[in-house]
Amino acid sequence: MRLSRYFLPTLKDTPREAEVVSHRLMLRAGMIQQASAGIYSWLPLGFRVMKKIEQIVREEQDAAGWNEMLMPTIQPADLWRESGRYDDYGKEMLRITDRHDRDMLYGPTNEELITDIVRTHVRSYRNLPGRLYHIQWKFRDEVRPRFGVMRGREFLMKDAYSIDLDFDTARAAYNRQFVAYLKTFDRMGLKAIPMAADSGPIGGDMSHEFIILADTGESEVFCDRDFLDFDVGGSVPDYEDTGAVEGVVDYFTKLYARTDEKHDEATFEAEVPDIRRYRGRGIEVGHIFYFGTKYSEPLGARVTGPDGKEAVVHMGSYGIGVSRLVAGIIEASHDDAGIIWPESVAPFKIGLVNLKVGDADCDRVTEDLYAKFLQAGIEVLMDDSAERPGAKLAGMDLIGLPWQVVVGPRGVANGVVEVKNRKSGEREEMAAEAALAKLAA
RNA sequence: CGGGGUGUAGCGCAGCCUGGUAGCGCAUCUGCUUUGGGAGCAGAGGGCCGGCGGUUCGAAUCCGUCCACCCCGACCA
Incomplete structure (x- = not known):
């Protein structure tokens, strides 16, 4: 590409509103332009980087056995009434009315839609497991968007879903995503530490946030320092080898690593020697969790099992903040002069x-x-x-x-x-x- | 959603207190000189001073109101 024919409006001065380094650099490097609070246009340079990140995510999801699809941004309110979340979600959900006065919404997430698809087409255990994902724009009407695209209202997200007959196969799906995440972030030159996260009403240990350490991060995190220089490198096994996949997950979850909501000081001090205790801040770039029958139950996503009886399917969802990663990578890789792109996501080599x-x-x-x-x-x-x-x-x-x-x-x-x-x-x-x-x- | 702050040229800002012809730097355009780490000189263009209402002979400036954006906290991929 010739610069003379490329739209790259770089700035010498930093626009006043930009506080964190990734936001400043993205504006100065002509990657984005704010359209409204927490809503951005992606200019050519920024768009190229986001596409690179998106492609890495896509390749690793495909490799782990998921099928790419695309669900809409605008969803009907009725589905959310069925799951009970239409009222629960509150003002974060952008509600819209169409010309026929039907209640619609700009999707903040897609569990209801995917469950609707599953209940329509998946009637038998023979159709399982279901492994679907898409990469789509979401909207959450945050009270206070900030830090540029790091915490925007509109954001690009990969969300994957697993649909299984029972807990064991659901767990296997969870483990595969766990490993796929390790590989995905590693390819982007990031050290994303899997941290035990709040799993909500389901409970259990099947919820992890993938966190990159950065002072500007919004989450308070606690972990074993051994995580600071772990290497994913050779630890990605054959996905078909369920035992090996589980082994990798076990390996990366045995050391203490928790976000503040799951952090327990007594356990931390008991399990981790003083000098290895790391306390800091981090940016959440991915979140995986198993939520069982939370949506399949109310929405009636059931299959006939091998025993001829109907069973409610077990589900999990797995998110990666694609647009957030653009900023996250800059937070992790820059100097006084500007951005330092890892080659895998660089807009040009x-x-x-x-x-x-x-x-x-x-x-x-x-x-x-x-x-x-x-x-x-x-x-x-x-x-x-x-x-x-x-x-x-x-x-x-x-x-x-x-x-x-x-x-x-x-x-x-x-x-x-x-x-x-x-x-x-x-x-x-x-x-x-x-x-x-x-x-x- | 509570608290604080800011809206003046594309960007960064001054002017506002004390009302009287709207300014500076960068960027842009023209010309000349320059050419290895964000050049120099000379000239030029560019503004509903966030919107609406009020006070006044006169409002960027004072008063009211609305809007937008930012920061701190509480909440979230």
């Missing part, structure tokens, strides 16, 4: 900077590299603007692409370009061909 547009040699070398990167299938953003060198370099640091290839008259005269790693700050001069070989690999 390379920022190719022509320091002196109009200089025949610089133009030639830059254009040649640009064409070759494209040919190699590399995502590259070429700064072909007439800005000054300082402005270009500062702009590149701000938007945080993993690699910068800088073509300037000084280097070109010596037959070299500069390759800079955004994260380490390391710069290396090499021939253009060498840069191509290094980065197109």
Whole structure:
């Protein structure tokens, strides 16, 4: 992509309303624009990142055996009356009336809809287990939206649902999602710690929040320091091996890690040695839980079992805040100059900077590299603007692409370009061909 | 939902107390000079001073009211 043809309105100053670093950087890097409190337009750069995150989530859900689908944003109120949540949900739910004066709502979540689908089409245990997910916009009319897209009213969320005949298979589904989450966040370069969370009226130990540690986080968290440098790496087993999957879950849940609502100081001190006790704040990026028959019972989602008797299905739901992750990743990965994207979610892999547009040699070398990167299938953003060198370099640091290839008259005269790693700050001069070989690999 | 605060050019702000021709920096446009870390000089464009009502000869400024947004707390993916 040529910067001259790319809509990237970066700012030197920080808009006043932005308090936390991810919000500031997203505004400065031209990723989002606020439309209203907690509601944002996603500009091209921000949209690209969100799509990358969404795709990783999608791939891992598919790998874990879930089927992607899409449910609507606008839902009929009647379904929510059936589950009893229409009155319970309160003002957080955005209620709408259509032209026929029917009560509708902009969905804050999708349990009712999925349960409706299940009760319509799933009549026999032979149709189970059900493994469905979608990635869709939700709306919760938060009293006080804040921190940019971190706590918006409108947000993009992946929510998956499991439908099973009994508790054991439901637990297996839960475990698979648990492992899929470990892998998903790991691919984004995040350390997301699974923490025991409040499971609501169902009880039990089948509810975990995945938390990335950050001072700006909204949840107070307590965990064993051993979690701070755990490595998911090789611990993802074959999903079909139920025992191995359970083993991974056991491994990651045996150490103490709880959010404040489940935290128990006495247990914490008893189980975790003094020096390993970590107290801090975190951002919730995922939440999985088993809720049994909470919705299937009132909505009448039943199947005929192998014994010929009807049974109410067991369900679980598994959420990931996709739009929130964009901000979460920035909170976890930035410096004074700007964002530092992990390569897996970076909007472009390379920022190719022509320091002196109009200089025949610089133009030639830059254009040649640009064409070759494209040919190699590399995502590259070429700064072909007439800005000054300082402005270009500062702009590149701000938007945080993993690699910068800088073509300037000084280097070109010596037959070299500069390759800079955004994260380490390391710069290396090499021939253009060498840069191509290094980065197109 | 309680408490606090802010609305003036695209962005950041001054002016308001003490009413009298709407300003500064950045950005934008033109020209020249510059070209390896957010350039310099010269010029130009850009405003219903959040909305409505009031006081006054006269309101960005004083009064009332509504709206929007932000911050702190309580609540949430």
